[in-house]
Amino acid sequence: MKLFGTDGIRGPANVLLTPGLSFDIGAFLGQYQKKNKILIAYDTRRSGIVIFASLVAGILSSGGEASSIGVAPTPALAYLCKKYNYDYGIMISASHNPFQDNGIKIFDTNGFKIAESIEEEIEKYIASDTRLKLKTGGEIGKFTDKSELIYEYVDYAKKAFRGGLKLNLLIDGANGSASSVIHHIVAGTSLNATIINVEPDGVNINADCGSTHLDKLQDTIKKSPGKYDLGVAFDGDADRVLFVGPKGEVLDGDHVLYLLGKHYKKIDTLTKDTVVATVMANYGLGAALSKLGIKLVATSVGDKHVQREMIEHDYLIGGEQSGHTIFNGYIKTGDGIYTMMKVLDVLAAEKTTFSEYVKEFIKFPQCLLNIRVKDKKMAMTDKTLLAEIKKSEAKLGGHGRILVRASGTEELVRVMVEAETEAEAKATAEHLASFVK
Numbered sequence: 001m002k003l004f005g006t007d008g009i010r011g012p013a014n015v016l017l018t019p020g021l022s023f024d025i026g027a028f029l030g031q032y033q034k035k036n037k038i039l040i041a042y043d044t045r046r047s048g049i050v051i052f053a054s055l056v057a058g059i060l061s062s063g064g065e066a067s068s069i070g071v072a073p074t075p076a077l078a079y080l081c082k083k084y085n086y087d088y089g090i091m092i093s094a095s096h097n098p099f100q101d102n103g104i105k106i107f108d109t110n111g112f113k114i115a116e117s118i119e120e121e122i123e124k125y126i127a128s129d130t131r132l133k134l135k136t137g138g139e140i141g142k143f144t145d146k147s148e149l150i151y152e153y154v155d156y157a158k159k160a161f162r163g164g165l166k167l168n169l170l171i172d173g174a175n176g177s178a179s180s181v182i183h184h185i186v187a188g189t190s191l192n193a194t195i196i197n198v199e200p201d202g203v204n205i206n207a208d209c210g211s212t213h214l215d216k217l218q219d220t221i222k223k224s225p226g227k228y229d230l231g232v233a234f235d236g237d238a239d240r241v242l243f244v245g246p247k248g249e250v251l252d253g254d255h256v257l258y259l260l261g262k263h264y265k266k267i268d269t270l271t272k273d274t275v276v277a278t279v280m281a282n283y284g285l286g287a288a289l290s291k292l293g294i295k296l297v298a299t300s301v302g303d304k305h306v307q308r309e310m311i312e313h314d315y316l317i318g319g320e321q322s323g324h325t326i327f328n329g330y331i332k333t334g335d336g337i338y339t340m341m342k343v344l345d346v347l348a349a350e351k352t353t354f355s356e357y358v359k360e361f362i363k364f365p366q367c368l369l370n371i372r373v374k375d376k377k378m379a380m381t382d383k384t385l386l387a388e389i390k391k392s393e394a395k396l397g398g399h400g401r402i403l404v405r406a407s408g409t410e411e412l413v414r415v416m417v418e419a420e421t422e423a424e425a426k427a428t429a430e431h432l433a434s435f436v437k
Helices: 019-034 048-061 074-083 116-127 147-158 182-186 214-222 253-266 283-291 303-313 336-350 383-396 422-433
Strands: 008-012 037-042 065-071 088-092 101-108 143-145 168-172 192-196 230-234 241-244 274-278 295-299 317-319 325-327 366-372 401-406 412-418
Touching (some): 019 048, 019 116, 065 147, 074 336, 147 182, 214 230, 241 336, 274 303, 325 336, 383 401, 383 422, 401 422
Parallel strands (some): 037 065, 037 088, 065 143, 168 230
Antiparallel strands (some): 088 101, 230 241, 317 325, 366 412
């Protein structure tokens, strides 16, 4: 039974992610390799408390110890997991997905996502008919509220920005995890922040807001010329961030990598003069970085692949176009809030604006379509689709690229086309999408 995708377990709450499944995962981790000190956090979805209660019940019933920091960003959990030597951290979130979905991401004591071998052991246990014997009496584990620890993450993230920059920010918290910390993050800094979408009600997470709905942020900024210097948008669990310039221009994860790579190369701290991205990075990113003497290494899609490449070769920065940015520092996981503060720190050091600093990065026109399917694996093996991909690649003639892949977290097939013109990219993507079934 395959449960884990590119970003943990994710699916409809009480359909895929049932209380029973959550209990079994908790029970397994509560005794696994006799490492049973577990820290838990969750985003603002209504179903989060159901999964949380079930996980805690499983952990305690198997003799483990469970602690919670409540609603918190995923990177806050990873940071605190490492700082306080928890054996595992469990984040209950479906990231940018709608509120009906939820998920479970599991971290090890170093703040890394658990190894695939452990994921496979969990899947094997869930698929089996065998269940662990539950503890009784004094052997039942204990639960501790550790919600006060979130302020230690706040202090950590704030230090990424050394100040000296006065900017008017419009920050979109996506009615998600960022809501719990973002006011504390900007308080006492030189930043003047207007913060919106930080009133979660359990069902409004990512609803027409956040990094998956940048049009709302763009419209607000464009309708108020001169009022905002930069827009900032988080996703549901705040492990990714995207930006919007003062004219409404989108500044995505590729722009962030270019900005950071350019700055760190300039101050001679970019390890091996290399930046890590995924195959989804815009073709123009590699070309722009190359002009600066920076090499771009591309991995498979998923921040865990970026993280692995960075650790193996000691690269300083990496990330995804979608907004996951990873720093090879204390924790090595996507952190939207820390990234925001680092970007602002670079702008302060360079005494410039985001859009101005990345103007040499010219993107190839790109069209990305997400097609919902019943079976993504079957769709990806369709011979007609594969033949059309080859024909379309030949038509591009080396002046662009095509990437068709199954989503790692949803029943979607993603069709991405880059070409010399926007019209060609759009036409090619729509043509290929018509063959996805």
